[in-house]
Amino acid sequence: MNKHAIEIQKLYYGFPVILVSFYNRAGIPNLATLSSSFSLGNMICLGFGRGGHAIGAIREVGQFVVNVPDRNLMEAIEICGYSSGAEHDKFALSGLTPVDAVQVKAPLVAECPISLECEVSHLDEEGGYVIVVGSIVQRHIATTLLDDQLHLKNEAVDPVYFVGDHHDRAYRYLAQQQADQKGTFLPARNDVVWR
Numbered sequence: 001m002n003k004h005a006i007e008i009q010k011l012y013y014g015f016p017v018i019l020v021s022f023y024n025r026a027g028i029p030n031l032a033t034l035s036s037s038f039s040l041g042n043m044i045c046l047g048f049g050r051g052g053h054a055i056g057a058i059r060e061v062g063q064f065v066v067n068v069p070d071r072n073l074m075e076a077i078e079i080c081g082y083s084s085g086a087e088h089d090k091f092a093l094s095g096l097t098p099v100d101a102v103q104v105k106a107p108l109v110a111e112c113p114i115s116l117e118c119e120v121s122h123l124d125e126e127g128g129y130v131i132v133v134g135s136i137v138q139r140h141i142a143t144t145l146l147d148d149q150l151h152l153k154n155e156a157v158d159p160v161y162f163v164g165d166h167h168d169r170a171y172r173y174l175a176q177q178q179a180d181q182k183g184t185f186l187p188a189r190n191d192v193v194w195r
């Protein structure tokens, strides 16, 4: 594969868009669009630009919800990513509905098929960014994404991916109802035990 070694400031190689919701110190619900996250087990890590309303509130209250929207919520994704909670009630602006969480003091977004209740366990600053390490304490998954044994229907999950570089960024969507099971592509080998 031929490659260019290039100097670019940004490369988003495909990150699921999330809506992070919270109550501020006055108990007002709000939310912000993010693409910077990863999760392992019950740990979740989010990256915020310094100075936004959402990170200011989450720093104070220590609790938040990570909501995973699907392609039906593109307008809300952009409204919550192109406005600040310092000036707007983004639930009202986007038409999304806040619903009380079970374990944490933060609102779930009713319209999102996946919501993760989280508590801040660690907060760090790196360059112009605030890194929030959270602990997932409760997961909510739409019944349409679960089979009759309450296992995730992998082929039904429909996240929106954020991709691009400094020049241009865009949303990408998964082929619907298509998934290959983990381990499907391992070649048969007598000399290797796949773990």
Ligand SMILES: Cc1cc2nc3c(=O)[nH]c(=O)nc-3n(C[C@H](O)[C@H](O)[C@H](O)COP(=O)(O)O)c2cc1C
Binding pocket: 017, 031, 032, 033, 034, 035, 036, 037, 047, 048, 049, 050, 051, 052, 053, 054, 055, 077, 078, 080, 081, 082, 083, 084, 085, 086, 162
């Ligand atoms: C698709 C998309 C992805 C975004 N990802 C991030 C992100 O990962 N981190 C971040 O701090 N801001 C991100 N933003 C920008 C924030 O959503 C935006 O700055 C917003 O106005 C912050 O609102 P707040 O002031 O209420 O916190 C993203 C925006 C969009 C549209």
